[in-house]
Amino acid sequence: DVKVTQSSRYLVKRTGEKVFLECVQDMDHENMFWYRQDPGLGLRLIYFSYDVKMKEKGDIPEGYSVSREKKERFSLILESASTNQTSMYLCASSRGGGNSPLHFGNGTRLTVT
């Protein structure tokens, strides 16, 4: 069974801090994704990656960056956290191609104070 592990379940950070959210998948999936989930807005794509060292912007990339140095790991970076980045962050992975379902981690609930 595919396992997508997010390093933290809950995080509390201060405004202006640099924040790292880590995600690891164990199924050799090519694709990895970062979404944020907010009530009434559903899931919005921040960044995704189809391969090591490759990244593409999603719908809301402003204020975020990503890193994918190894196939199994995809990191989301908040360069300078702001209160409007308080949210639930979901990592997902899938095999290459468009008809492969996404497998999600449990999420990281980030609060920026």
Next chain:
Amino acid sequence: AQSVSQHNHHVILSEAASLELGCNYSYGGTVNLFWYVQYPGQHLQLLLKYFSGDPLVKGIKGFEAEFIKSKFSFNLRKPSVQWSDTAEYFCAVNPYNQGGKLIFGQGTELSVKP
């Protein structure tokens, strides 16, 4: 812009009632379609998917969905809901030429009263 719309934000039903959750998308080309479910405190799980062929697809736990291409719709149905179906349901679309990227709807929260 490509978008996915779920018409109902919150649905409240009694056990044994029938369920239909609406989903419409705006992309005009070929798409792959998904429904995901998120039970309280759990991660999102795949409920069912449509890629091609029979437009009526069956998923886990008695759920099914029908793809109507002319209406750009992919509605989720279940004949008789149970209290354990209480969850949030998300429709998602993968435009055919965009690799594995999924565009999600806003979600519908389903509450089933025992």
